[in-house]
Amino acid sequence: MKTAAQKHEALKAWIRGVTGFGVNNVFLKNSGGPKPVGEYATFESPRTDTENLPFVTADVASGGEIERSHVQFCTVRAGVEFFGENGEYWLDQLRLSAGEFRYRSILSAADLVFIRKSATVYVPEYGDTSPLDRWHADFFFSTQKDRVEKDYELQLLAANIEFQKPGDGTSTGEISVGEITE
Secondary structure, rough: OOHHHHHHHHHHHHHHHOOOHHHHEEOOOOOOOOOOOOOEEEEEEOEEEEEEEEEEEEEEEEOOEEEEEEEEEEEEEEEEEEOOOOHHHHHHHHHOOOOOOHHHHHHOOOOOOOEOOOOEEOOEEEEEEEEEEEEEEEEEEEEEEEEEEEEEEEEEEEEEEEEEEOOOOOEEEEOOOOOOOO
């Protein structure tokens, strides 16, 4: 599973690649610092959307240990905002570029696979003297969360069980029962 920082870098590289904006003109929203001069873009940290798909589970037994892996594919949403008069254009360009190999490769290296873009919304932000053009859209990606549980011990327990045959008395036998313990 990729870290939040890796996903941030992938989103930043994607936006910069499409727009040609400088390194200081694309940044994580609310990261502080002065606002750049001219057009710029911010993006939100991808967050899990409400639609989660079921886990895919795999158990591997080896040398008396069992490793259980859980992988859950889910949808994450990242808001992107452009400040400047061309914001609507840039949001549409991001959507169109998501299928291009070079950008798809950048995103998939961070476990982000583009699904869709929401409608673009114009939300002016009020500056010191006049409103600033701001355009917003949410981008939805498929990603995965995984969790691995290790160090389970597989123990075999022997138990004596008494069997009774009707009319013959009793006889005994031995049976092995498998149990997984932490």
